[in-house]
Amino acid sequence: MLVALIMALVVVGSLVFHFLSPWRPTQIASNWGFIDDTLSLTFIVTTIGFVAVILFMSYCLYRFRHQSGRRSTYEPENRRLELLLGGITTLAVILLLAPGLSVWGSFITPPEGAMEVEAVGAQWSWSFRLPGADNQFGATDVRFIDAANALGVNPADPKGRDDLIISNGELHLPEGKPVKVLLRSIDVLHDFYVPELRAKMDLVPGMETYFWFTPTKTGQFEILCVAYCGIGHAQMRGALFIDSESDYRNWLAAQKSFAQLRKAEAF
Structure with missing residues (x-):
């Protein structure tokens, strides 16, 4: 009872x-x-x-419950x-x-014409890459990764010279436009997650994964890694800024291309 x-x-x-x-x-x-x-x-x-x-x-x-005199039946x-x-x-x-x-x-079915951005996870930080004026990403390979080329962009690929490299963990995107996020991991399993987007996906070493979304609200949102990736997992955070079209264009104009960064490194 x-x-x-x-x-x-x-x-x-x-x-x-x-x-x-x-x-x-x-x-x-x-x-x-x-x-x-x-x-x-x-x-x-x-x-x-x-x-x-x-x-x-x-x-x-x-x-x-048990009661005196009551017998159970087998069924x-x-x-x-x-x-x-x-x-x-x-x-x-x-x-x-x-x-x-x-x-x-x-x-897993992004709309035609969705803008593309690449998010790269490495212990324990986020980096991003956007296509340049040609709207095409250059090829990448882990063999090209070094202190001056953290994303492994192929220096010999002309498509990658105008790629915009963002290494400070802050990604800006325009409001109201569908975005296909390409995901790459440099080392171990990571997971890209922004709670307000209701969208997440694993970053698997050796392959490219993706998801897509359309931002519907301007503001700043936290990017988390929600796959345990080592001792610094809790500190692997970035920032996503959803901007108006004009603010996004201003931010985009201030970013440096892969070729510009390599030229600066040479000096």
């Missing part, structure tokens, strides 16, 4: 904590409202399952009950997975 009551109180306490908790998602600043919708649906489905299972167990503990199977539970479980799994698959399909 006491255990049944405690389990029922756990359900009530969990629901009260959820609805009164001050911890909520940050205000969204991108087009990925579908992520929030999918998360809300997941909460609804799992909450229904949690409440139903725990209250059913509580009921069973009370209803079938190895109940086809009707099995079909009911199997059907409910199948429906719950479909409700959980189908929206996620739909959102994932959109998540």
